[in-house]
Amino acid sequence: MTRYGFHASHEQVSPRDLLRDVQHAEAAGFEMAMCSDHFSPWSVRQGHSGYTWAWLGAALATTNLTMGCVSAPGQRYHPAVAAQKIATLSQMFEGRFWVALGSGEASNEHITGDGWPRKELRDQRLDECVDVIRRLLAGEEVSHDGLVTVDRAKLWDLPEQPPRLIAPVVSVESAARVAAWADGLITIVQPEETLTRVVDAYRGAGGRGQLSLQVHLSWAESEREAEAIAVDQWRSNVIGPPVAWDTETAEAFDAIGQQVGVDAVRDAVQVSADLGEHRDRLRRLASLGFDDIYLHHVGQEQSAFIDTFGAELLPQLTTQPATPGGAEPAAAPPASATRL
Template structure:
């Protein structure tokens, strides 16, 4: 049986709201937390984007649940040597209850310093080298590294956890999944596809944990929930590589009309049908996932947690 966790959305909520949601998640019976790591939201309607490491610091005092970034890009916006320090300190503050989820990122967040946004093959190279740098630094030993993409000189982390921070790698296609299988401590993907889980495990991932996540919009008015999803998260339904290459929230807003209400109705879990919510999360369990995270879209967080505490989680874990 998978563990079920809650996915905190930094794109939608202020820091204090995220901390309160984490408390409600723990009280509702969720077993772990994911938290997104963005510089920008996907659109202005989402409206927020706090610095994730500050929020996790507050989470370490507010709850006892394990926490993982889903996901951090350690390649462009922040140098992997700096992220290694952030992750190591976070692991110490959470008593070892932290995993670092990483991926190749999006131009939306990573181009802000004017760096060229490279094509996917180069981003995968950068991600692998960044993981190598961070792992060496997690040992607490002095590190000098002169690689293809990164240089580190005489760097040493003095505050490190007892065990190195586990690094899970996000992948949505065969190349990223192969990288996750080869060098990751776990695998993250966002669709309940058994084929991808099998590819990871047979590619070298073995019994390492596979984690997935989904978004829902709980509410008693299904039509209002559909409108909320379309207003806030239409970017989730855009095809192809747009999510990786568009550089600004306004570009996603310009494409929002491509996502129709019928598309949202077909692809999204909306409303208060218990069976629909259970089926969406059970699909991950059926595909072989070890951890499943769910995010509530919109402002009715308390209603969502009450609904999952009393009706959904008992069905999933009973």
């Protein structure tokens, strides 16, 4: 049966408040959590971007949830340093931490002052980083010369079992490419046909492990309020590649977001004041074969969402198996419209 988790958005909530939110989510019945790993938010209106790795230590120590994050090694994070962080959390909280390794976005990586590589080089750099990280987690001393350089790195504190290194993907092409190294796949809500193709590409290329899905949604007591929250907080995110990959500042994302209308936001975010509609859409998505679904309420205030979904929606979702051919699929973005 599909499990449901809480997405902690560091771009939208301060780390202090987000720690309270994830503790609240556990108490309300969410089974796991994941978070973003940003240096900069997507919008000045979002206005936050705490350091994920410090927060993860506190969150894992003060809950019993399994947690993970989406992170990009290779520029902002040297792969050996990334491996050390991953190993430390995994040893302290054995079996409860995973990481999804992506190729990154300029909004976070430009801070190093290094040039922003073109996409094929970023993908190649990611492959090198994954190999370095996996070898370090296996206890090897690693040296490497390529798009990243490593000189005799060795980790001295390791977990008994290496954590899962999963792949965050959106496109069918990426799903097939990462299958060679990933211990699982996480993607975002897209049209049902596209999601099926992503899963099939990953499995067809030999991809192993669990399938996870992140759902952006907006719920409030009224439809008007739910829509207003989504437009305010998420319109700067409704931008496809290569613009989303290459834009460097929150101010630039806001300027682009001025051209984004309500319909585009509704295509990218599951907006509804109707809990039954959210329930039916989530059941349909679960029926596509996802093991884990992470719910991201795109508002900055999380308490009402956590309480309401915990009390009224999660019990229905976790006690009634998803049935193919049931409710209509979620209103979903095109493959380029939103990101993990």
